[in-house]
Amino acid sequence: MPDQLLEVRDLTVSYDTGEHPVVAVDHVDLDVQAGEFVGIVGESGCGKSTLLFAIAQLLSSPAAITGGSVKFLGQNLVTMSEKKLAALRWRDFSVVMQSAMNALNPVKSIGAQFQDTIMAHDEVVDDNRPAEVLRLVGIDPIHLKSYPHQLSGGMRQRAMIAMALLFTPDLIIMDEPTSALDVVAQRSLMVQIKELQRKLGFAVIFVTHDMSLVSHFSDKLVVMYAGQVVEFGDTRAVFDHPEHPYSEGLLDAFPSIRGPKVPLTGIPGAPPNLASPPPGCRFQPRCPKAFEDCPKIEPELYQVGAVQSRCLLHAPSIESAKEVS
Numbered sequence: 001m002p003d004q005l006l007e008v009r010d011l012t013v014s015y016d017t018g019e020h021p022v023v024a025v026d027h028v029d030l031d032v033q034a035g036e037f038v039g040i041v042g043e044s045g046c047g048k049s050t051l052l053f054a055i056a057q058l059l060s061s062p063a064a065i066t067g068g069s070v071k072f073l074g075q076n077l078v079t080m081s082e083k084k085l086a087a088l089r090w091r092d093f094s095v096v097m098q099s100a101m102n103a104l105n106p107v108k109s110i111g112a113q114f115q116d117t118i119m120a121h122d123e124v125v126d127d128n129r130p131a132e133v134l135r136l137v138g139i140d141p142i143h144l145k146s147y148p149h150q151l152s153g154g155m156r157q158r159a160m161i162a163m164a165l166l167f168t169p170d171l172i173i174m175d176e177p178t179s180a181l182d183v184v185a186q187r188s189l190m191v192q193i194k195e196l197q198r199k200l201g202f203a204v205i206f207v208t209h210d211m212s213l214v215s216h217f218s219d220k221l222v223v224m225y226a227g228q229v230v231e232f233g234d235t236r237a238v239f240d241h242p243e244h245p246y247s248e249g250l251l252d253a254f255p256s257i258r259g260p261k262v263p264l265t266g267i268p269g270a271p272p273n274l275a276s277p278p279p280g281c282r283f284q285p286r287c288p289k290a291f292e293d294c295p296k297i298e299p300e301l302y303q304v305g306a307v308q309s310r311c312l313l314h315a316p317s318i319e320s321a322k323e324v325s
């Protein structure tokens with residue numbers, strides 16, 4: 001398998017809401033290598049879920065991809081027929097969304113739902129595979145006969161992850177899979193996802209609000225703000241030395257579990273309305289480091305050491321940034 005699994009380029013998604021379309025994903029680039037764990041963080045409404053849905057080609061009206069490409073193992077999913085996509089989904093990449101109760105069919109047993117997924121693909125699957133994947137996520141295969149309501153919230157999320165593993169995909173896309181669980185169940189599910197990832201070698205794209213989860217589990221970190229990637233790099237590098245003032249604000253807004261106790265400082269104000277984002281840098285109205293050029297120039301992602309940051313403070317020169325803008 002080639003190292004480069006996913007290559008997202010210039011991806012733009014709009015919600016057509018009439019006069020002013022909401023551009024929820026704005027020219028996003030993202031690379032995921034085989035076996036990598038990529039976390040995506042950002043405040044509510046910054047476009048994280050829309051980005052995941054766009055990557056998986058699961059958007060529905062009024063949302064639509066208005067530009068860019070999503071190459072998975074070299075094939076552009078944006079222009080692919082629904083039939084080809086259906087063959088790839090679950091087999092080569094799978095998706096686990098926020099609430100398993102909504103994703104699972106309440107009137108079918110877990111086993112029947114696994115069979116439906118298997119039947120939808122022309123793959124030969126060992127009869128024992130459903131039991132095997134349930135065991136992998138720590139559920140007794142006896143529960144193949146159970147209905148979703150007979151399982152706890154944590155077990156339902158595990159069952160969804162088991163389903164996502166049926167064909168041992170190369171990539172699993174997860175949208176806050178642990179958010180409905182209590183903190184202890186969250187952590188144990190994350191540890192299990194990480195162990196499975198190490199064992200089976202799949203890559204993960206993981207959206208969360210929880211900075212402590214990404215700090216422990218993801219290799220790479222994407223920080224989104226107002227539909228754009230504002231910082232990208234190795235998780236450790238971003239946590240140790242955030243280069244974008246928004247990342248800094250996000251990190252300062254979360255308590256450190258083991259570090260010294262420091263007062264938490266939130267980010268003042270609220271994210272902008274994406275139908276009419278502020279001019280220049282989208283974060284400038286809330287940014288403690290904003291200066292006079294920030295409302296005038298749209299920053300690009302600039303390389304700063306090992307990370308990329310969309311902040312004019314990192315532009316090689318304001319003159320060159322002006323030219324691009």
Ligand SMILES: Nc1ncnc2c1ncn2[C@@H]1O[C@H](COP(=O)(O)OP(=O)(O)OP(=O)(O)O)[C@@H](O)[C@H]1O
Binds near residue numbers: 015017022062274
């Ligand atoms: N059906 C819709 N019509 C119009 N705008 C929408 C619609 N759904 C989402 N949006 C807008 O798209 C933007 C991105 O939403 P999205 O759900 O992707 O953000 P998010 O970062 O995943 O938020 P959360 O963390 O709360 O799940 C938001 O500003 C939201 O207002």
